[in-house]
Amino acid sequence: MIVRQLQEVEKTDRCVTSDNWKSVRMSLKNDGMGFSFHITTIFAGTETPIHYQNHLETVYCISGYGEVETLDDGKIYPISPGTIYILDKHDKHLLRAHEGEDIVFACAFNPPLNGKEVHDENGVYPLEAEEVAE
Template identity: 55%
Template sequence: MIIKHLDQVVNTKDDIDTPTWNSRRLLLAKDGMGFSMHDTLIKAGTETWIWYKHHVEAVYCVEGEGEIEVDGGEVYPIRPGTLYALDGHEKHWLRATKTMRMICVFNPPLTGQEVHDEEGVYPLLAEEAKV
């Protein structure tokens, strides 16, 4: 069994802070669950170009407001209670009008140190899972 509290992640190597988002990585590949789970803040007034070329992601908004614009022009509002799943590796813009707190799940799981490259992609990194 794995028990963690957000306080155990904040201000550690698993707390990745960028100019547009802050991802507190709760479960990672090393935890052996087959997915990773993140408590992520999308900062108010920002937009981020994202393309999960190697991953699928499900996102559930628990706080804040914003929108996701899928490459091709479709725009969907995000508010608490909104879930979106990028099951087709959709390229997209993520924008926050008010800081959004998102619970994110990735498959394959992240190792914890990924950040978006110039294409908005997370690299596919491998890490040993616990046995």
């Protein structure tokens, strides 16, 4: 059994931060579960272009408000606590957090992330990346 505390994982290299977000990678590929699980914070007032060409993702909103826009059809979906969105078609999208409050998500990726991934210039995570140390 693997047991981790969010507050402890935040102090390790499993916590990856960019200009728009922070991702605490609670489980990763090297945990052998077949998916990775993250607590991700999207910073208030930001817009993040994302296109997971190599991964499928399920995203559940724990707190905060914003919207996700699918770029192929221009549809905008509001996000609030209790909302789930599932990127089952490698959807190219924009994720927006409203001003004044960060959004906190629980996210699962398939295939699992290795740990040090960040979005490239197209919003893509590489299929393979450097693993974090245990």
